[in-house]
Amino acid sequence: MLTIENLRASVEGKEILNGISLEVQAGEVHAVMGPNGSGKSTLANVLAGRDEYEVTGGTVRFKGQDLLDLEPEIRAREGLFLAFQYPVEIPGVSNVHMLKAALNTLRKHRGEEELDAVSFLRLVKEKAALVGMKQEFLYRSVNQGFSGGEKKRNEILQMSLFEPSLSVLDETDSGLDIDALKIVAEGVNSLRSPDRAMLVVTHYQRLLEYIVPDYVHVLAHGRIIRSGGKELAHELEDRGYGWIEQHARTA
Amino acid sequence: MNEQIHADKELASLAQREYKEGFVTDIDADTLPPGLDEDVIRTISRKKEEPEFLLEWRLDAYRRWLDMEEPGWPHLHYPKIDFQQISYFSAPKQKKLLDSLDEVDPKLLETYEKLGIPLDEQKALAGVKVAVDAVFDSVSVVTTFKETLAEAGVIFCPLSEAVKEHPDLVQKYLGSVVPAGDNYYAALNSAVFSEGSFVYVPKGVRCPMELSTYFRINAMNTGQFERTLIVADEDSYVSYLEGCTAPMRDENQLHAAVVELVAMKGAEIKYSTVQNWYPGDEEGKGGIYNFVTKRGICKGGGSKISWTQVETGSAITWKYPSVVLEGDNSIGEFYSVALTGNYQQADTGTKMVHIGKNATSTIISKGISAGHGQNSYRGLVKVLKGADNARNYSQCDSLLMGDKCGAHTFPYMEVKNPSAVVEHEATTSKISEDQLFYCRQRGLSEEDAVSMIVNGFCKEVFKELPMEFAVEAQKLLGISLEGAVG
Ligand SMILES: Nc1ncnc2c1ncn2[C@@H]1O[C@H](COP(=O)(O)OP(=O)(O)OP(=O)(O)O)[C@@H](O)[C@H]1O
Ligand SMILES: [Mg+2]
Numbered sequence: 001m002l003t004i005e006n007l008r009a010s011v012e013g014k015e016i017l018n019g020i021s022l023e024v025q026a027g028e029v030h031a032v033m034g035p036n037g038s039g040k041s042t043l044a045n046v047l048a049g050r051d052e053y054e055v056t057g058g059t060v061r062f063k064g065q066d067l068l069d070l071e072p073e074i075r076a077r078e079g080l081f082l083a084f085q086y087p088v089e090i091p092g093v094s095n096v097h098m099l100k101a102a103l104n105t106l107r108k109h110r111g112e113e114e115l116d117a118v119s120f121l122r123l124v125k126e127k128a129a130l131v132g133m134k135q136e137f138l139y140r141s142v143n144q145g146f147s148g149g150e151k152k153r154n155e156i157l158q159m160s161l162f163e164p165s166l167s168v169l170d171e172t173d174s175g176l177d178i179d180a181l182k183i184v185a186e187g188v189n190s191l192r193s194p195d196r197a198m199l200v201v202t203h204y205q206r207l208l209e210y211i212v213p214d215y216v217h218v219l220a221h222g223r224i225i226r227s228g229g230k231e232l233a234h235e236l237e238d239r240g241y242g243w244i245e246q247h248a249r250t251a
Numbered sequence: 252m253n254e255q256i257h258a259d260k261e262l263a264s265l266a267q268r269e270y271k272e273g274f275v276t277d278i279d280a281d282t283l284p285p286g287l288d289e290d291v292i293r294t295i296s297r298k299k300e301e302p303e304f305l306l307e308w309r310l311d312a313y314r315r316w317l318d319m320e321e322p323g324w325p326h327l328h329y330p331k332i333d334f335q336q337i338s339y340f341s342a343p344k345q346k347k348l349l350d351s352l353d354e355v356d357p358k359l360l361e362t363y364e365k366l367g368i369p370l371d372e373q374k375a376l377a378g379v380k381v382a383v384d385a386v387f388d389s390v391s392v393v394t395t396f397k398e399t400l401a402e403a404g405v406i407f408c409p410l411s412e413a414v415k416e417h418p419d420l421v422q423k424y425l426g427s428v429v430p431a432g433d434n435y436y437a438a439l440n441s442a443v444f445s446e447g448s449f450v451y452v453p454k455g456v457r458c459p460m461e462l463s464t465y466f467r468i469n470a471m472n473t474g475q476f477e478r479t480l481i482v483a484d485e486d487s488y489v490s491y492l493e494g495c496t497a498p499m500r501d502e503n504q505l506h507a508a509v510v511e512l513v514a515m516k517g518a519e520i521k522y523s524t525v526q527n528w529y530p531g532d533e534e535g536k537g538g539i540y541n542f543v544t545k546r547g548i549c550k551g552g553g554s555k556i557s558w559t560q561v562e563t564g565s566a567i568t569w570k571y572p573s574v575v576l577e578g579d580n581s582i583g584e585f586y587s588v589a590l591t592g593n594y595q596q597a598d599t600g601t602k603m604v605h606i607g608k609n610a611t612s613t614i615i616s617k618g619i620s621a622g623h624g625q626n627s628y629r630g631l632v633k634v635l636k637g638a639d640n641a642r643n644y645s646q647c648d649s650l651l652m653g654d655k656c657g658a659h660t661f662p663y664m665e666v667k668n669p670s671a672v673v674e675h676e677a678t679t680s681k682i683s684e685d686q687l688f689y690c691r692q693r694g695l696s697e698e699d700a701v702s703m704i705v706n707g708f709c710k711e712v713f714k715e716l717p718m719e720f721a722v723e724a725q726k727l728l729g730i731s732l733e734g735a736v737g
Contacts, residue, residue: 048692052684076694084692088685092707101703102693109694141707158693 001026001197002047002067002166007058009046016042018222019058024166027194031208031233032201034219035241040201041085043219044170047199048082049075063165077109081164083155085171085201090142095154098142099124099161106162124161130190131157132183148175156187163191168199173207185210205237220245283340289313292442295340299411299445302418305425312431312441319435328596329540329567332505339443339476403459405489406451410478413449420451424482428511428548428575436507436542436569440476444509447478452487452518461717463492477508483518485551490521492720507542516551516578523716524560525724526568538566538595545572546602549581549610557584558601559715561724566595571629573602576610576638583612586712588724591624591656600629600661605638605671614645617709620656627659634664634671641671649679650708652701680708 002024009017016039024030034040046053047060049072060067067075090098104114115123128138133153143151152172159167169188173181188198188211200211208216208230216232217224218241226232226244236244283291292313296306321332400407406417414421431441452458483489512520526541547556558572574583585601603612618626626649634641649658662675682704690700706713713721 048688050688072688072691073694073696076692082692084689088683088689090686090689090704090707091680092710093703094707098690098693098703101699102690102695105694105696105699162693 001028001063002199003059003061005059007043007046007060008056009042009053010056011042011053015056016053016222017046020219020222020224021058022217022224024197024199026165026197027192028214029188029192029198029200029211031211031213031216031230032199032219033203033216033233033236038219039222040219041170042222044082044085044168044199044201047075047168048072048080073105076164077106079165081159081162081167083152083159083167083169083172085174087143087146087151087155089144089146091144093142094139095142096121096124096138099138099158102158103161124157127157127160130160131187132180133157149177149180152176152184153180156184160187160191163196165195166197166199167191168201170201171203172200173202173204181207182210205233208233218244283338285338286335287313287337287339287443291339295443295445298340299414301411301414304418304422305414308426308431309442312438313443315432316435316438316442319432319438321435332540334439337505340445399459403456404453405456405458406449407462408449410444410447410449410480413451413480417449417451420482421449421480424480424511424513425478426511428513428546429509429544434544437509437544440478440507440509440544444476444478447480447508449479450481450489450491452483452489454484454486456484456487458487458489461490461492463494475504475506475508477506479508479510480513481511481520481522482513483515483520483554485515486517487515488519490717491523492717493522493524494526494720504538505540505542508544510543510545510572512545512547512556514547514549514551514554514556514581517553518551519555520547521557522547522559522572523720524558524562525716525720526560526562540566541568541570543568543570545570546575547573547583548575549578549583549607551581552578552607553580554578555582555584557582557586557715559584559586559712560599561588561709561712561716561720562597562599563590568595568597568599570599571601571631573604574612575604575606576612576641577606579607579609581607581610583610584715585612585614585616586715587615588617588619588709588712589626590619590621591626592621594623596625596627598627598629600627600631602631602633603643605632605634605641605643605668608637608639609641610638611642612644614643614647615711616645616647617712618647618649618658619652619705619708620649620658621652622656624656625659626657627661629661629663631663631665632673634666634668634673636667638668639670641666641668641673643671643673645673645675647675647677648708649677650705651679651681 004020004022007017007020008015020043022030032040032043042053046055047067049070055068062075062080063078065078070078100120103120107114124138125135128135131153137146137150137154143154146154152175155172172184176184185207200207200213202208213230213233216228216230218226218232218236220241283294289310292309293306296309406413408416426441429437432438450462481489481491510522512522514520545558549556556574560572562568568589572585574585576583583603587599589597589599591597600616601614603614605612612632614630616628616630618628620626628647630645630647632643632645645662647660647662649660651658658679660677664673666673682701686704687697687700690703691697695703713724716724
């Protein structure tokens with residue numbers, strides 16, 4: 001599904017990713033953890049194609065294509081979804097309008113028929129109920145005046161609506177209360193399937209109790225310093241990042 | 252930085268989009284040689300077989316105009332207009348009014364077809380009745396739906412015809428809202444106006460269809476001096492649509508129209524404009540100069556006038572649709588979207604003059620500037636001494652794309668009655684890189700994302716437009732309307 005090789009990226013001349021390699025197979029869930037400022041969001045944004053970040057080396061293949069060669073919207077249409085750490089507000093644009101425009105663009109790209117207003121509304125209401133989002137949020141401007149948790153739910157609503165093949169969740173659990181956390185986890189788990197994959201960025205072991213990852217990676221200073229199974233997350237929770245970084249240095 | 256590059260790219264797809272309506276219809280025109288003096292005015296009046304009072308009115312306006320100074324505006328820059336280089340009359344060779352579309356010059360119909368507004372299809376428009384009084388250059392060529400309107404007692408005809416058929420009405424109301432000497436361009440228009448529309452809706456009548464007129468500027472170097480007069484008698488209602496497009500030209504063309512609206516007691520007039528005149532090329536060459544005087548008077552108690560406009564065209568726009576709130580409890584509204592890209596300049600806004608008691612006025616102005624576009628809002632809210640409990644709410648929002656463009660807001664208030672409540676809000680925003688990236692991550696193209704955001708920005712105005720016009724307006728801003736969701 002996704003093969004990252006020795007990826008390097010910088011922003012405003014400052015190198016942030018220092019050679020990341022990662023292989024994600026269809027059906028797998030990978031967790032990415034790491035201290036603040038280690039480059040997790042940068043990785044997510046580089047994958048999604050944000051041009052603020054300059055790729056200075058390495059390759060990324062996504063479903064057999066050179067991902068770095070594609071425009072952000074093409075990556076999205078090919079099935080790459082990013083749940084943003086800080087979803088942006090778009091005043092004046094109603095949520096439901098944006099969701100419909102986006103879903104129909106994706107469907108068109110997949111060769112599926114576009115949904116008319118009625119069937120779209122039925123679908124989006126169903127999905128909204130699934131992520132515990134009140135219908136009024138559909139008619140409000142995109143993310144405008146949403147609380148932190150509501151914004152995150154809106155991201156998950158989009159994910160379940162678009163059914164992407166690769167979902168990158170950037171700290172979707174941060175700022176969520178425990179009920180919302182479970183709902184987000186359910187949303188993610190319901191999408192789990194042999195032909196989909198997830199890259200879940202989080203600071204907390206707690207989320208990984210609900211979304212059990214196949215692999216856990218620790219990012220520090222722009223590179224993966226340790227990879228392991230789900231028990232690595234437990235270890236981190238107990239001992240912090242310090243011990244791995246020490247290990248990495250002495251190793 | 253990046254934002255800049257993106258905004259500039261947007262500009263390429265939005266404001267710099269190729270002007271689709273840029274073609275010239277090749278119809279023989281009976282055109283007066285350039286120049287203006289009393290003889291030219293006499294000739295126009297004679298060609299149009301006008302009664303004496305109108306000729307006198309024109310000559311009076313002309314003499315006033317000679318004594319006036321062309322206004323200078325701090326935020327508009329353009330070469331001085333040589334009024335002697337303009338031809339003041341141009342008419343297609345066919346003179347008499349036609350009964351059906353079959354009799355219309357096929358080239359003319361073709362022109363409309365290229366514009367996507369084929370007249371013959373309008374007739375059949377499912378469920379929507381639209382009366383079209385097509386003004387081609389200066390002379391009306393075809394008038395449809397006359398019968399339905401006649402049944403309701405509504406008069407909708409070219410102004411020149413009204414002059415002949417209803418001289419009393421014309422004499423009573425022409426210049427009653429915008430007097431001949433009102434301002435430089437209005438005086439010029441009064442002297443030389445050659446065509447336009449006239450509407451009269453009798454007492455208690457709700458006009459059975461939306462009225463629309465398409466203007467086109469076609470003959471080379473022919474200034475356009477349209478004059479529209481709409482009178483809504485007591486407790487009547489009328490919605491009037493004005494849509495404009497013009498073929499591409501190298502030379503700047505002057506357009507100085509006058510629109511007068513009169514709403515009697517309990518009457519309502521809704522006047523909507525979508526304006527798409529040639530804005531000039533990327534370097535700012537060519538394009539239409541648009542100096543328009545639009546004013547309505549709420550004469551009777553409880554009357555209402557609302558102006559809604561979407562302006563994307565013209566090299567220079569100078570225009571302040573206004574409402575004089577004379578009747579008690581009257582309502583004045585102004586909803587506007589103005590887009591300026593390339594080197595376009597717009598100085599628009601409105602005037603709300605409160606005279607009667609308990610009158611309410613609302614101003615919603617949305618300015619979008621891209622490229623080197625300069626967008627100025629100039630609004631005046633005037634509350635006279637006797638205007639008790641006047642209420643005004645004004646909101647002026649500017650959206651900037653890139654950093655070479657500008658938005659300027661000049662709200663003026665003159666309040667002479669202490670019971671007045673006048674509110675003004677203004678915002679300036681930019682389309683951010685974050686917003687664009689968010690939309691693109693959802694699969695939307697950058698162009699669609701910009702359209703969506705711009706459309707959202709203009710929503711409050713678009714919802715005031717009649718449906719078909721709203722669609723046209725969204726198209727003008729590069730937006731495709733995706734179903735009824737949203
Ligand atoms: N646009 C930018 N301009 C300048 N520096 C940036 C920019 N984006 C990221 N950085 C820097 O790159 C580093 C990595 O940032 P990133 O957001 O990827 O960290 P993170 O691992 O997601 O952190 P957190 O856990 O706090 O979300 C930080 O030092 C950050 O300040
Ligand atoms: Mg982050």
